[in-house]
Amino acid sequence: MDEIGLWTGTTLSSSDITSIxxxxxxxxxxxxxxxxxxxxxxxxRFGDGDSSPTVSDNVGSNNITLVNGPTxxxxxx
Numbered sequence: 393m394d395e396i397g398l399w400t401g402t403t404l405s406s407s408d409i410t411s412i413x414x415x416x417x418x419x420x421x422x423x424x425x426x427x428x429x430x431x432x433x434x435x436x437r438f439g440d441g442d443s444s445p446t447v448s449d450n451v452g453s454n455n456i457t458l459v460n461g462p463t464x465x466x467x468x469x
Contacts, residue, residue, distance in 0.1 A: 394438045395424050397451075402431025427451060 397412075404412075408429050415424045426435050427450070434452040442448055445458040 395426065396434075396436045396438070397426045397429075397432055398434040399429070399431040400433040404429070 412424070412426065412429070426432055432451050434454055435450040436447050436456060437450060438447055444462065447456045447458060449455050
């Protein structure tokens with residue numbers, strides 16, 4: 393799982409969703425920038441500069457702690 397974002401008080405349009413989907417394709421996950429979409433309250437990137445077990449909230453202040461030994465993998469399936 394990668395790039396989890398939560399929006400509050402807004403509805404994502406079909407063009408917002410399409411833009412998010414298309415930004416992660418062949419260009420790699422570092423190209424995704426959810427912060428430009430209005431109403432984003434939390435955004436966890438999972439592995440992009442984080443170190444397990446802590447994953448930083450890039451917009452809000454709700455960092456999360458991973459449990460039971462999950463690891464970050466950089467390979468694309």
